[in-house]
Amino acid sequence: MQGIWTTERIRAAEDRLLAVTPDGELMRRAAFGLSVHAAEMLAEHTGSVSGRRVTLLVGSGNNGGDALWAGAFLRRRNVAVSAILLKSERAHAQGLAALKRSGGKVVSVEDGPQWIGRADLVIDGIVGISARGPLRADAAALWEHVSSPVLAVDLPSGVDPDTGAVDGPAVVADRTVTFGALKPVHALAPASCGEVALVDIGLRPELGDPDLQRLDTADVAAAWPVPGPGDDKYSQGVVGVAAGSATYPGAAVLAAGAAVRATSGLVRYAGHAADVVRGRWPETIATGSVTDAGRVQAWVVGPGIGTGHEGRDVLRFVLGRGVPVCADADATTIIAHSPDVLDARDPDTPLVLTPHAGEYERLMGSPPGADRVAAARSAARKYDAVVLLKGHCTVVAAPDGRALVNTPQGSWLATAGSGDVLSGLVGALLAAGLDPWLAAGAAAHVHSLAGSMAADGAPTSASGILDAVPDAIRAIRSHPL
Numbered sequence: 001m002q003g004i005w006t007t008e009r010i011r012a013a014e015d016r017l018l019a020v021t022p023d024g025e026l027m028r029r030a031a032f033g034l035s036v037h038a039a040e041m042l043a044e045h046t047g048s049v050s051g052r053r054v055t056l057l058v059g060s061g062n063n064g065g066d067a068l069w070a071g072a073f074l075r076r077r078n079v080a081v082s083a084i085l086l087k088s089e090r091a092h093a094q095g096l097a098a099l100k101r102s103g104g105k106v107v108s109v110e111d112g113p114q115w116i117g118r119a120d121l122v123i124d125g126i127v128g129i130s131a132r133g134p135l136r137a138d139a140a141a142l143w144e145h146v147s148s149p150v151l152a153v154d155l156p157s158g159v160d161p162d163t164g165a166v167d168g169p170a171v172v173a174d175r176t177v178t179f180g181a182l183k184p185v186h187a188l189a190p191a192s193c194g195e196v197a198l199v200d201i202g203l204r205p206e207l208g209d210p211d212l213q214r215l216d217t218a219d220v221a222a223a224w225p226v227p228g229p230g231d232d233k234y235s236q237g238v239v240g241v242a243a244g245s246a247t248y249p250g251a252a253v254l255a256a257g258a259a260v261r262a263t264s265g266l267v268r269y270a271g272h273a274a275d276v277v278r279g280r281w282p283e284t285i286a287t288g289s290v291t292d293a294g295r296v297q298a299w300v301v302g303p304g305i306g307t308g309h310e311g312r313d314v315l316r317f318v319l320g321r322g323v324p325v326c327a328d329a330d331a332t333t334i335i336a337h338s339p340d341v342l343d344a345r346d347p348d349t350p351l352v353l354t355p356h357a358g359e360y361e362r363l364m365g366s367p368p369g370a371d372r373v374a375a376a377r378s379a380a381r382k383y384d385a386v387v388l389l390k391g392h393c394t395v396v397a398a399p400d401g402r403a404l405v406n407t408p409q410g411s412w413l414a415t416a417g418s419g420d421v422l423s424g425l426v427g428a429l430l431a432a433g434l435d436p437w438l439a440a441g442a443a444a445h446v447h448s449l450a451g452s453m454a455a456d457g458a459p460t461s462a463s464g465i466l467d468a469v470p471d472a473i474r475a476i477r478s479h480p481l
């Protein structure tokens with residue numbers, strides 16, 4: 001697992017470390033790491049380091065100090081460094097002195113655009129973890145002129161460090177170099193951060209348990225069910241899928257198909273699309289009703305079942321079986337409109353809810369807002385359920401407060417039916433007995449990997465994602481641990 005800490009926790013840890021570290025040492029460690037990445041980017045983009053031009057955008061805090069010190073280190077490699085001080089009277093004094101000593105040039109904000117225009121690389125040291133809100137007018141005006149690759153110091157300025165929200169002008173970086181630990185912005189705003197690199201400044205021992213996590217490939221590989229020699233089709237966990245309708249059988253085919261592709265046990269289907277599901281997935285046992293579906297170890301319920309009486313009865317029935325349930329799509333809407341259906345649930349059986357923003361609003365009475373992690377946590381508490389909040393980055397929260405983020409590569413998953421595939425994956429992992437929070441997180445991880453493998457740079461579809469699920473699992477399991 002990769003740990004992620006809120007800026008409040010980072011600051012407290014930095015204070016403890018600063019108290020036992022010589023003055024300026026942490027900033028120099030951070031800045032040296034930053035300068036290494038800057039040189040690497042120059043080499044990547046221009047083929048050389050010496051003789052290249054770097055422009056620093058420098059704000060009034062320590063983030064600007066990091067940039068100035070990095071500029072001084074880059075001078076040692078014969079890089080021409082110019083620094084635009086947004087608040088010249090409040091620029092980091094030691095950093096500025098170091099840059100000047102090294103032969104770096106300080107240029108005025110008015111002359112800034114021409115220096116930015118000539119730069120091979122721009123380093124964003126405008127603000128770091130202490131700032132909130134979009135770029136202010138002076139920085140936003142300079143940002144307009146940037147066309148070279150951008151390296152962000154700690155985080156892209158103008159993006160909220162704790163939520164990744166962008167609410168106005170903000171830096172978009174090709175690479176973000178952060179110090180000591182990942183902050184929420186790095187997992188929640190991949191499009192703003194670009195590639196994220198972590199420079200160790202010795203903070204980890206001061207940090208304690210993370211606030212938020214991200215699954216590594218190794219975590220997903222270790223969690224994914226693999227049958228042993230003693231297993232048969234029942235012992236691996238039977239998945240029940242209650243989805244789709246005679247008019248809309250697609251959701252049923254996709255959710256059942258994902259369960260078929262994700263694990264090697266048995267999948268039962270119950271609903272009005274039984275013939276279509278049986279035709280597409282002959283390995284399933286398909287019946288017309290949940291009441292005669294037979295025994296399963298977990299249910300996926302909701303996609304395409306409708307929100308009327310019949311859908312409610314189906315949901316109530318599966319909630320009362322004493323097995324984990326993944327309630328998706330129409331099932332979330334039913335729960336929002338008729339919360340009494342949850343009375344059928346044995347409180348000890350896990351429930352996973354998978355709302356997108358609109359379904360979340362129905363469940364909670366207000367939209368998720370900028371802080372999607374807090375939003376998922378509060379829904380998890382309210383419903384005593386694991387809540388998988390869909391969006392560009394998927395957030396999974398458990399009622400006990402655990403939360404993880406899945407950071408995707410691109411947005412190809414935003415395609416019709418993609419959610420049906422995800423719920424089938426969650427159901428398969430629940431039936432295999434995984435902890436429901438981990439099941440939802442691992443399913444989101446494989447789903448997004450399958451999406452990017454299926455897309456491979458061009459649009460894909462839910463069927464494409466479904467077909468790529470085995471490749472995604474294979475890629476994860478063959479990844480060196």
Ligand SMILES: NC(=O)C1=CN([C@@H]2O[C@H](COP(=O)(O)OP(=O)(O)OC[C@H]3O[C@@H](n4cnc5c(N)ncnc54)[C@H](O)[C@@H]3O)[C@@H](O)[C@H]2O)[C@@H](O)CC1
Binds near residue numbers: 014
């Ligand atoms: N404290 C430490 O131990 C270390 C801190 N480091 C760096 O220090 C940064 C945090 O430094 P600071 O706490 O000085 O704060 P920042 O560098 O984040 O800047 C805060 C300053 O920016 C101004 N500001 C606030 N909102 C703004 C906005 N929207 N637009 C423009 N200016 C705004 C404030 O007046 C304040 O002076 C980290 O992100 C990291 O880059 C690193 O050097 C590593 C070590």
Ligand SMILES: [K+]
Binds near residue numbers: 127
């Ligand atoms: K920054």
